[in-house]
Each structure stands twice: as C-alpha cells, then as structure tokens.
Amino acid sequence: MVYYCGNFCWYEFIQLATGNILTIPIMIKTIADSRHHPYEWVDVTDPTKEEIHEVASKYGLHDSSIEDCLQPDHLPKHENVESYVFIIFRLHSKDVSGKADTVQELTDKIAVFLKDDMIISIHKKAWPQLDVIVDHYLKKGLCKSTHHILNEIVKTGLDTYEERATKLTQEIEYYEENMFLKNRKVSLLEGLYYLKRKVDVTRRILLLSNEIIEKIDTPETSDTLTRNTRDLYVKLKSIYDSLFENTNHLMTIYFSISSQRTNEIIRVLTIFSVFFMPLTFIVGIYGMNFEFMPELKMKYGYPGVMLLMVALTVLIYIWFKKRSWL
Known part of the structure; x- marks a missing residue:
C-alpha cells in the first residue's frame, strides 16, 4: 500500500x-x-x-x-x-x-x-x-x-x-x-x-x-x-x-x-341554549297529548302562548344586556 x-x-x-x-x-x-x-x-x-x-x-x-x-x-x-x-x-x-x-x-x-x-x-x-x-x-x-x-x-x-x-x-x-x-x-x-x-x-x-x-x-x-x-x-x-x-x-x-376562542364559541352556544330553554319548556307542555287541558279550548290560546314566548325572549335579552353578557 x-x-x-x-x-x-x-x-x-x-x-x-x-x-x-x-x-x-x-x-x-x-x-x-x-x-x-x-x-x-x-x-x-x-x-x-x-x-x-x-x-x-x-x-x-x-x-x-x-x-x-x-x-x-x-x-x-x-x-x-x-x-x-x-x-x-x-x-x-x-x-x-x-x-x-x-x-x-x-x-x-x-x-x-x-x-x-x-x-x-x-x-x-x-x-x-x-x-x-x-x-x-x-x-x-x-x-x-x-x-x-x-x-x-x-x-x-x-x-x-x-x-x-x-x-x-x-x-x-x-x-x-x-x-x-x-x-x-x-x-x-x-x-x-x-x-x-x-x-x-x-x-x-x-x-x-x-x-x-x-x-x-x-x-x-x-x-x-x-x-x-x-x-x-x-x-x-x-x-x-x-x-x-x-x-x-x-x-x-x-x-x-x-x-x-373555544370559550367564546361555548359562550355563544350557551346564550342560544338559554334563549331556547324556556321556549322548549312551553312547547313541551303543550305538546303533551292529554284530553283535558284547559288552554286547548281557549280561543286566543295560541296567540297568547306565542306572545308569552316573545316576552320571555325579550326579558332574557334585557337581562343579558344589563349584565354585559351580550
């Protein structure tokens, strides 16, 4: 080598x-x-x-x-x-x-x-x-x-x-x-x-x-x-x-x-759920198929319930606004 x-x-x-x-x-x-x-x-x-x-x-x-x-x-x-x-x-x-x-x-x-x-x-x-x-x-x-x-x-x-x-x-x-x-x-x-x-x-x-x-x-x-x-x-x-x-x-x-951002999304979803919870509760009650429900025979029962649902929505909105949640 x-x-x-x-x-x-x-x-x-x-x-x-x-x-x-x-x-x-x-x-x-x-x-x-x-x-x-x-x-x-x-x-x-x-x-x-x-x-x-x-x-x-x-x-x-x-x-x-x-x-x-x-x-x-x-x-x-x-x-x-x-x-x-x-x-x-x-x-x-x-x-x-x-x-x-x-x-x-x-x-x-x-x-x-x-x-x-x-x-x-x-x-x-x-x-x-x-x-x-x-x-x-x-x-x-x-x-x-x-x-x-x-x-x-x-x-x-x-x-x-x-x-x-x-x-x-x-x-x-x-x-x-x-x-x-x-x-x-x-x-x-x-x-x-x-x-x-x-x-x-x-x-x-x-x-x-x-x-x-x-x-x-x-x-x-x-x-x-x-x-x-x-x-x-x-x-x-x-x-x-x-x-x-x-x-x-x-x-x-x-x-x-x-x-x-995740908390923001959850906050928005929570707000939507709070708005719809009372409305779902009302609809659930009147969706029950009982024969003897006094409100079912009322002439203005349907518009009355709709007005109640609108009023609840407005009240929830005002409450959220006062607490600066919206």
Whole structure:
C-alpha cells in the first residue's frame, strides 16, 4: 500500500490478484504544508471507516477520538487526548427542510485534531467555510499557528448560525402575524412546533460549544481574533436565547388564543341554549297529548302562548344586556 501526495490529493494503490493496480482516490487535501507554513493542515472529506483508521494510524490518533469522529450526531466537545486536542464542532446546515428538528438534520459535524505543528479536519459534507479561511486568512498570512486556524474554523462556523437566526426571526414574525391578525390555519400548530424544535436544538448546540470557545480564548492565547470569536459567540447565544423565549411565548399564546376562542364559541352556544330553554319548556307542555287541558279550548290560546314566548325572549335579552353578557 503506497500513498502519493500530488495535487493536494492522496491515492491508494492496491495490487489485485490479477496483477493489475487499482487506484482508489481518498478525499484528503493538504491545505497547508510545512514547506510554506510553520504547520501542516490536512482536510479529509467524507472518508470511509477504513480511511479514517488509515489517517489515525499515520498521524497517531487515539481510538476513542476516532470512535467519536465516526458518530454522525455527536454533540460539540473539547478534549485533551495525549499529544493533541480533539474537538467536535457543528456548523448549521445551509439547506434545512421545514420539518427538520434533529441535530443531524439541522447541523453538520466537523472533527478537528489539533497539534502545535499540525491540524486535521474531518467532515462528511462539503465545507464552504474552508474556502473563506483559505482566501481571507491563510493566503494573506494571517494564520500564524494551528491555534489561529482553529479559531477561524470556529468563527466561520458560528457565522452559519447568525445567517440562520435571521430566517428563524422571520418565521417567528410570520406565526405571530397569523396568530393575532388572521384566522388560524390547520398547519399553524405543526409549523410552530417544528420552529420551536429548530430553535431549541440549535440553541443546545451553541450552549455545548461554549467549552470550545473558552479553550480557544484563554488568557494565554487571547488576541484580537479570538476575542472577536468570543464576541460573536456571546452575540449568537443572546440571539438564540431570545428566539427560544419567543417561540415558547408563541406556543403559550397559541394555546391561550385557542382556549379563548373555544370559550367564546361555548359562550355563544350557551346564550342560544338559554334563549331556547324556556321556549322548549312551553312547547313541551303543550305538546303533551292529554284530553283535558284547559288552554286547548281557549280561543286566543295560541296567540297568547306565542306572545308569552316573545316576552320571555325579550326579558332574557334585557337581562343579558344589563349584565354585559351580550
């Protein structure tokens, strides 16, 4: 088994039983090498389990880190492992479906192995922030160490949450408008539930990322770049805390409005029943088929009963009005 490093890509040459050589590309890119930088940066995209173990064997990565790296829904963590620091950070996915409500559906994982002279980043999906770091920082010589690279990874990752926060705010405003100004829709509660789940999961991811920020911006390593990252994190945490409270309030208000509307309907039905109860009572009496009922032979019995029913209706209406029930 031989590896060839050319054009920022590795290839695995395997000799088959037939004597032919099979070339399998492994998506491993050398973003920065030790010839031009004081460190080396290796980026691995969508590797198989076997490929990750090959990388682990080559760079001396611990089995426990590899096990965490292979879990697609692993939450953010910062861990010191032997000669390196192992970090799992999650970026907010760019395209999220309306019913996405899990860690895996809302975010993408990136695993980082950090040494003084090397940084290895492993992720399943394409990582657009990589180009931003390379163009804006690496090529301009602003990243002097692997610590600076890590800082930019976390900072550009936090930017993905800021973009999503704007869309979540718009969604909250949409539900507020529909709840207060328009008639209820069948899908309103379902949409509100998924909105709450999105905010809740994203906020939890940010809270768990706090340790990573604390380790990046320490008194020993603090500089302008790391302080900017911390400021961005604090800002996003505040935004998502506010979004979390707003969605909870929306849920509470939705059920309150639903309960109020239900009570209004019951009130109207109760009023109708009160109007018809005495009328039904009168009709029930004269509907009994007894032979000897004195009113049955009265000449003005029918119009008299009708007038009585009208009078009762008017009296009930006046009584309701005086009590402000109408």
